[in-house]
Amino acid sequence: MIIIPKIQTQYLIKEEETDGHSPLRFVCSNDAIYFCKYITSINHVEVNCLAYEIVAHYLLKKLNIPTPDIALVEVAEGTLIKEKIKRNKRLKVNDICFGSKNLATASEVNDLQKCNSRKEFNSILNPEDIIRIAMFDLWINNVDRGKFFNPGFNYNLLLNKVETKQQIVAFDHAFIFGGINQIGIFNPKMPFDTTNKLHETDYYKSVIRYFDYTKFVEIVDNFVLLLKTNHQDCINQVISQLEDIWKLTPSLAQKIQDYLSDEVLIDKVKSTIISSKTPI
Numbered sequence: 001m002i003i004i005p006k007i008q009t010q011y012l013i014k015e016e017e018t019d020g021h022s023p024l025r026f027v028c029s030n031d032a033i034y035f036c037k038y039i040t041s042i043n044h045v046e047v048n049c050l051a052y053e054i055v056a057h058y059l060l061k062k063l064n065i066p067t068p069d070i071a072l073v074e075v076a077e078g079t080l081i082k083e084k085i086k087r088n089k090r091l092k093v094n095d096i097c098f099g100s101k102n103l104a105t106a107s108e109v110n111d112l113q114k115c116n117s118r119k120e121f122n123s124i125l126n127p128e129d130i131i132r133i134a135m136f137d138l139w140i141n142n143v144d145r146g147k148f149f150n151p152g153f154n155y156n157l158l159l160n161k162v163e164t165k166q167q168i169v170a171f172d173h174a175f176i177f178g179g180i181n182q183i184g185i186f187n188p189k190m191p192f193d194t195t196n197k198l199h200e201t202d203y204y205k206s207v208i209r210y211f212d213y214t215k216f217v218e219i220v221d222n223f224v225l226l227l228k229t230n231h232q233d234c235i236n237q238v239i240s241q242l243e244d245i246w247k248l249t250p251s252l253a254q255k256i257q258d259y260l261s262d263e264v265l266i267d268k269v270k271s272t273i274i275s276s277k278t279p280i
Contacts, residue, residue, distance in 0.1 A: 002058055002237040005071040007099070009036070009079040015086060020144070021049075021174060022087040025102070028073060034099035036073045037174065038091045045183045047246040049174040050098040055238050055256060056140065056173030062234055063226055065129055065136065066160070066169040072245070073099035096245050100171060106160035109168075111152040113159065114206040121210040125165035128219050130207045131273065133157070133170050134199040135223055138269040139260065141186070144175040146197040153201040177259065184249045188262035199276045213279045220273055227266050232257045 013025040016035065023035040037053070039046040053070070060067040075095050091097070115121050137145055145156040156172040177186045178193070198204050208216065239253035249255070259265070 033102035036097040069101040106158040109157040
């Protein structure tokens with residue numbers, strides 16, 4: 001059974017400068033640091049993006065893809081320091097944020113961290129997950145990870161140190177299901193979007209070139225089987241805990257289930273990823 005953890009803010013460290021939700025970095029009541037997101041615009045439907053984060057987290061967990069721990073974070077009295085906040089002016093005491101736990105030993109992937117040798121490939125703990133995450137992003141229509149910002153890509157991936165290796169970790173899923181522009185209207189009949197996705201990025205291409213083609217296809221086929229399993233219970237359990245907190249779009253759980261269970265969509269995900277690797 002899924003029970004979303006609940007904690008409170010304790011001390012505001014800083015507001016992050018990003019193009020998205022500009023998360024607030026808080027020390028929280030469990031003494032851990034969380035990146036906390038809330039709506040930053042006057043458009044209340046944006047709150048659905050906070051729910052997207054939590055749905056994606058539990059889907060990733062179910063699919064065995066590493067992702068940071070999360071929590072619902074309540075803003076406690078005396079923890080909002082106005083001088084440190086520019087974009088999150090709408091946040092008030094007792095509001096509930098989405099919180100993603102900080103990984104102290106992790107660094108963000110960028111174009112300078114391409115996999116340039118077999119030795120670097122062997123230093124990655126879970127290189128096959130770059131393929132699975134690329135498929136996941138096509139499946140959920142993540143319009144953020146893989147977006148090109150000259151001179152590089154937005155990855156929303158971490159490399160987390162685990163003993164002597166680097167583990168690929170996926171984070172930041174606020175802009176899935178087409179992002180803000182498709183809230184309430186996304187459905188399986190919408191055009192399949194392959195642009196600005198992870199499989200087009202330099203880091204993805206630098207990693208998959210070290211996979212044997214047969215092994216690559218095997219990873220794809222096995223992950224397709226996981227995507228085609230029933231995710232309805234997971235989705236329902238998550239959304240049922242969030243509907244009263246954030247006043248989500250009506251029937252959101254059913255919209256998500258209908259979208260993700262569409263086998264035509266999953267087949268398109270498979271063919272797109274297979275075509276990203278040249279048979280040799």
